[in-house]
Amino acid sequence: MAFGRRTSPEVAEQLAADEKLAATYQDRLAEVDAADGALRRAQADGATAAEQRTLAGDLELKMRTAIGVAEAAERVAMGSKTYGVSRASEIARRKARAKAAVRPYSEELDRLRTAREAHKLSYRALSRA
Numbered sequence: 001m002a003f004g005r006r007t008s009p010e011v012a013e014q015l016a017a018d019e020k021l022a023a024t025y026q027d028r029l030a031e032v033d034a035a036d037g038a039l040r041r042a043q044a045d046g047a048t049a050a051e052q053r054t055l056a057g058d059l060e061l062k063m064r065t066a067i068g069v070a071e072a073a074e075r076v077a078m079g080s081k082t083y084g085v086s087r088a089s090e091i092a093r094r095k096a097r098a099k100a101a102v103r104p105y106s107e108e109l110d111r112l113r114t115a116r117e118a119h120k121l122s123y124r125a126l127s128r129a
Helices: 009-022 025-045 049-078 087-097 103-128
Strands: none
Touching: 009 049, 025 049, 049 087, 049 103
């Protein structure tokens, strides 16, 4: 007889998919850093607007992907109780975000979202000038 919390097959499937995504977390962050460095070097070297626009689009795509992976890593760190749409799952998510094991993922997710918005706003302002 197995003791412990039983999870539905759907939750187990979602958790497995998130664990697979979360395994690429560091790689995605490295890709964002590389794309950001390439854009900054192009700006410093005086690349054409079209080249900068291409690099900015690449950075935007890499940031969006990294945010998705960071969300998956956060969900994995929060545990299987947080999957679902019930009120109990919402409460479990809120409690899990306060734990020390989940906090670094939440902070990194906030940092990525803020950096993406700042990039979108600043590059849009630069491209119109």
